[in-house]
Amino acid sequence: MSEHSEHGGSTEHVVPVSTYVSVFLALIALTALTTGVAYMDLGQWNTVAALTIAVIKMLLVVLFFMHVKYAAGLTRIAILAGFFWLLIMITLTLSDELTRGWEIVSHGWGMIIPLMIRLL
Amino acid sequence: MSELAAHSAHPPGFAHQFETIAQQREAGKLGMWVFLVTEILFFGGMFTAYTVYRSLHLQAFVTGSHLLEVKFGATNTAVLIVSSLTMALAIRSAQTGKRKGQTIFWLILTMLLGATFLFLKFRFEWYHDYVDGIVPGVSWSYHGPYAPGAQLFMCFYFFMTGLHALHMVVGIGILTVLIIMTARNKFSSEYYAPLEISGLYWHFVDIVWIFLFPLLYLIGGRYLGS
Numbered sequence: 001m002s003e004h005s006e007h008g009g010s011t012e013h014v015v016p017v018s019t020y021v022s023v024f025l026a027l028i029a030l031t032a033l034t035t036g037v038a039y040m041d042l043g044q045w046n047t048v049a050a051l052t053i054a055v056i057k058m059l060l061v062v063l064f065f066m067h068v069k070y071a072a073g074l075t076r077i078a079i080l081a082g083f084f085w086l087l088i089m090i091t092l093t094l095s096d097e098l099t100r101g102w103e104i105v106s107h108g109w110g111m112i113i114p115l116m117i118r119l120l
Numbered sequence: 121m122s123e124l125a126a127h128s129a130h131p132p133g134f135a136h137q138f139e140t141i142a143q144q145r146e147a148g149k150l151g152m153w154v155f156l157v158t159e160i161l162f163f164g165g166m167f168t169a170y171t172v173y174r175s176l177h178l179q180a181f182v183t184g185s186h187l188l189e190v191k192f193g194a195t196n197t198a199v200l201i202v203s204s205l206t207m208a209l210a211i212r213s214a215q216t217g218k219r220k221g222q223t224i225f226w227l228i229l230t231m232l233l234g235a236t237f238l239f240l241k242f243r244f245e246w247y248h249d250y251v252d253g254i255v256p257g258v259s260w261s262y263h264g265p266y267a268p269g270a271q272l273f274m275c276f277y278f279f280m281t282g283l284h285a286l287h288m289v290v291g292i293g294i295l296t297v298l299i300i301m302t303a304r305n306k307f308s309s310e311y312y313a314p315l316e317i318s319g320l321y322w323h324f325v326d327i328v329w330i331f332l333f334p335l336l337y338l339i340g341g342r343y344l345g346s
Contacts, residue, residue, distance in 0.1 A: 012145065014216055017209070024205040028198060031333075035194045038338035046341070050334035057330045065208045065323045067316075075150050082157030086164040090171070097172045119175045 013070040023064045030057050044117060094119070133311035145313055152317040156324050163328050166283070170276050170335065180269020185340025187254050187262070187270065188277070192245050193337035196237050197329060203233035204326045211319045214302070217309035223302050230322070231295040234288055241285055249274075277336055284332060287325045294318045 034053040042049060063069040068076060098119065131141060138144035174181045210226030246255075253261030255278065256271045264270075298318055301307065307315060 012142075012215065015208070015212065017212070020205060020208050020212070024201060027201045027204075031194060031197045031201065034334055034338060035190060038190070038334075038342040041343040046343075047339045050339050054331050054334050058327050061204060061323050061327050061330070065204050065326075066320055071149065072146050075146070075153055078150060078153050078157060082153075082160045085157075086160055089161065089164055090168050093168050093172060097175065118178075119171070 013067070015064065015067070015070075019064060023060050027057055027060055030060075047119075131308055131310035133306065133308075133313070141310055145316070148313045148317055149320070152320050156320060159324060163280075163283070166276070166280055167331065167335070170280070173272060173276065177266070177269035177272060180266035181273045182340040183264070183266040184270040184273025184277070185336065185338075185342075187249075187252075187274065188337050189245070190337050190342065192240055193333050196240050197333045199233055199237045199240070200326045200329050203230050203237070204323050206230040206233065207319050207322045211312065211315045214307050214312040214315050215309060220302050220305065220307075223307070223315075224299055227295055227299045227302065231292055231299070234292045234295070234322075238285060238288055238292075241281065245281075246278075280332055280336065284325065284328050287328070291318075291322050291325055294321065 030053050034050055037049045037053070038046065040046075062079075068079065098116070134141050135144055138147065206226045206229045210223050210230060213222045213226060249255050250259050253259045254270075254274055256275050260271060262270060295318070298315060301314060
């Protein structure tokens with residue numbers, strides 16, 4: 001896994017072909033899984049399952065195919081910042097959108113869970 | 121500069137503002153990732169809008185999702201995953217100093233898989249959507265329940281898959297340039313940054329599809345039957 005290039009000056013990791021093939025097989029298996037799960041009635045959990053599998057697939061691609069597992073700290077921070085800002089955009093948008101139906105303020109935070117479930 | 125000039129054997133492609141080729145490579149990758157972060161937020165804006173409208177018109181979005189065929193979405197997901205593997209192998213063969221023919225082979229295979237994705241998308245999805253009358257504003261003949269909301273869903277579908285396909289077309293253009301550069305011996309095991317950076321782009325476009333597939337095709341209550 002930590003095999004270095006033999007050529008001078010290069011600090012780049014050479015990912016073994018076996019790792020790439022394993023990641024590839026995992027991605028294909030997860031695609032089959034997510035497709036299969038979609039045909040099972042899990043109620044609100046269908047969306048959760050689909051998105052969880054998609055996130056796992058994304059992580060596999062990012063860490064191995066995109067070499068982030070072996071990347072410099074600065075690059076990792078830049079990537080994390082990107083996802084953090086995405087999270088801000090989604091969270092703030094939904095916290096507005098999903099709370100517009102509130103009529104009685106005193107129900108307050110107790111409404112958050114049913115409202116989030118409505119999304120699924 | 122004088123110190124740099126002393127390195128008589130620095131590899132081709134090494135830019136003079138960098139101390140080492142490794143530093144140049146890191147800078148290039150960071151730059152590409154910063155671009156990809158803007159792409160994350162670009163597609164993220166659409167994913168957010170999709171989520172909001174899905175919550176507002178849930179039944180209509182389920183209806184709309186059933187207008188799509190899972191088999192094509194799943195096949196295209198697999199096609200893109202294979203293309204990500206071949207792209208990674210292309211970079212690896214350049215990185216480990218394999219013959220350029222091997223790098224070119226993997227690059228051409230990646231390009232063909234990208235073209236396969238687009239062919240399936242155009243020929244078996246968009247064209248059929250047009251014929252079946254589920255293209256909003258162009259050809260719309262679906263008047264079943266939740267028709268207006270289903271039209272909204274299809275708008276999202278065409279915008280999201282359309283922008284993704286546009287990225288695929290750009291990716292195929294980039295691959296063409298990479299194949300020419302490899303054939304002209306521009307790369308070595310020391311310098312292959314354009315390959316690696318383009319690989320990041322290609323994998324990113326794959327990731328966008330990894331999210332589009334479940335969001336558009338799968339989460340609309342497929343178990344209910346179509």
